[in-house]
Amino acid sequence: MERRKFLNKSASAIVSYMGTLPLISLDTEAEKQALSLKPNSVILFQGDSITEGWRSPEPPNYNFDNAGRESLEYNDSNALGSGYAFIAGSEILRAHPNKKIKIFNKGISGNKVDDLIKRWDKDCINIKPDVLSILIGVNDFWDIITGNSKDAPEKYYEDYSKLLNITVEALPQTKLIICEPFAITGTKAVNESWFPAFNVYRDAARKLAAEFNAIFIPFQSVFDKAVSKAAGSYWCYDGVHPSIPGSNLMARAWLKAVKL
Amino acid sequence: MERRKFLNKSASAIVSYMGTLPLISLDTEAEKQALSLKPNSVILFQGDSITEGWRSPEPPNYNFDNAGRESLEYNDSNALGSGYAFIAGSEILRAHPNKKIKIFNKGISGNKVDDLIKRWDKDCINIKPDVLSILIGVNDFWDIITGNSKDAPEKYYEDYSKLLNITVEALPQTKLIICEPFAITGTKAVNESWFPAFNVYRDAARKLAAEFNAIFIPFQSVFDKAVSKAAGSYWCYDGVHPSIPGSNLMARAWLKAVKL
Numbered sequence: 001m002e003r004r005k006f007l008n009k010s011a012s013a014i015v016s017y018m019g020t021l022p023l024i025s026l027d028t029e030a031e032k033q034a035l036s037l038k039p040n041s042v043i044l045f046q047g048d049s050i051t052e053g054w055r056s057p058e059p060p061n062y063n064f065d066n067a068g069r070e071s072l073e074y075n076d077s078n079a080l081g082s083g084y085a086f087i088a089g090s091e092i093l094r095a096h097p098n099k100k101i102k103i104f105n106k107g108i109s110g111n112k113v114d115d116l117i118k119r120w121d122k123d124c125i126n127i128k129p130d131v132l133s134i135l136i137g138v139n140d141f142w143d144i145i146t147g148n149s150k151d152a153p154e155k156y157y158e159d160y161s162k163l164l165n166i167t168v169e170a171l172p173q174t175k176l177i178i179c180e181p182f183a184i185t186g187t188k189a190v191n192e193s194w195f196p197a198f199n200v201y202r203d204a205a206r207k208l209a210a211e212f213n214a215i216f217i218p219f220q221s222v223f224d225k226a227v228s229k230a231a232g233s234y235w236c237y238d239g240v241h242p243s244i245p246g247s248n249l250m251a252r253a254w255l256k257a258v259k260l
Numbered sequence: 261m262e263r264r265k266f267l268n269k270s271a272s273a274i275v276s277y278m279g280t281l282p283l284i285s286l287d288t289e290a291e292k293q294a295l296s297l298k299p300n301s302v303i304l305f306q307g308d309s310i311t312e313g314w315r316s317p318e319p320p321n322y323n324f325d326n327a328g329r330e331s332l333e334y335n336d337s338n339a340l341g342s343g344y345a346f347i348a349g350s351e352i353l354r355a356h357p358n359k360k361i362k363i364f365n366k367g368i369s370g371n372k373v374d375d376l377i378k379r380w381d382k383d384c385i386n387i388k389p390d391v392l393s394i395l396i397g398v399n400d401f402w403d404i405i406t407g408n409s410k411d412a413p414e415k416y417y418e419d420y421s422k423l424l425n426i427t428v429e430a431l432p433q434t435k436l437i438i439c440e441p442f443a444i445t446g447t448k449a450v451n452e453s454w455f456p457a458f459n460v461y462r463d464a465a466r467k468l469a470a471e472f473n474a475i476f477i478p479f480q481s482v483f484d485k486a487v488s489k490a491a492g493s494y495w496c497y498d499g500v501h502p503s504i505p506g507s508n509l510m511a512r513a514w515l516k517a518v519k520l
Contacts, residue, residue, distance in 0.1 A: 053337075054337055054338075075503070075504055076504070077313075077314055077342040077343075077504055077507075078314075080342075080504065081342075082337040082340075082341075082342045082346060083337075086342060086504070087347065087350060089504060090347060090504045090505060090507060090508035090511075091508060093503075093504050093505035093508065094505040094508040094509050094512070097486065097489040097490035097494060097495075097505060098489055098490055226357065229357040229358055230357035230358055234357060235357075243335070243353075244335055244336070244337055244340065244346070244349060244350045244353050245350060245353035245354040245357060247337075247350060248350035248351060248353065248354040249354050251350075252354070
């Protein structure tokens, strides 16, 4: 007993010290082993501009690219951008050097769920991901609140459900990760009128994660906690698009939940 | 004694478990506290293409940039690129949200030490960094081995010493970080002929770090260890320019040594 107590104390002291450093915190054994990454795994990040993260369709014309960087569709900084997919991807590729992992980012700015449906064969099914992470929804809502769309909010759940059904039918072995859409009020693009209306989209994503046995990444709570430490615009430029620290925060929440 | 032994054992079990995850390992208390980051600190990354990391002088013409991202000279993914400076910077900005940290990247492709001297007023002294990290040297060597330069290898130490003397005179309070130049053989750009000749540059950087009381980041050993786990080109596209996992490796080694 005495020993166990002491172990717990010393372990928790270390964990607590780590909390002050840029580290992922330790979790339960179950969480640690949520998802193992097999050799030759293909990981695909899908979504809108938040996932896109300023990735380029073509390499920039830097002279050392000729000598150096290969322009691949995966594992390349052009391909992954410089958002959360890049940061999370860089951790995965560093931590699994001998597994020939391929990481793709096919996020496209402005996309709504039905845009994903339209390009799903090309940008998901054909890639045959072992791990598929989707973050979509803010544009579905944004278009409604700005009057650009007359869609009912329920269309998001219906379209998303359709997308996931297509996915599990074509790729029954693929591990799904559904990311919660998020928004930070008091910023350039997001005011109080977004809530509670926006919660319909958050709830739909959470419900679909449960229905499709997906890992759910609670990004809204991650950002809600963060705004107690710095202004919303510190984490998301305009309340929707993450800044550098916001992208890091997302990557860590993703890695913590997915445990690759 | 019994308790201490047990503590050591449990702590080292945790550290060893952590080694299998994407975590920075715990170090001695002294290392932990090597450098504290004060509010309003300015951090500057300087060097060549490796530091530049595909940063853009101008924001790409993505439509959501108009609504979202501010184009700042610091803390912006255009400004920081997508190399080790970006990854390390994203960790620092996330971990210190309330300190108004500014992170600059002024690495420029192809630069040698004397190029830094030429642009030092504009790209370093005027920025008044509290923390200055320099990685330079591979182009000084590369130009010699390819016959493009007749410089003596000793010029690197002399120029670098001059650069650092200018720096400490203008910015006596600035904390210096000197990064070891590195190269990975068996790759597109780097063959066996680079060593031991290239060690002159590594040794000069290490010597200067000691002379100028700088933190030294041993990047060559970091990559030497990594190549036991995957091919050189997995970590550096051509043996000189880091891939995504290589950039992550560098960022972690940097953060581990600098302890911001």
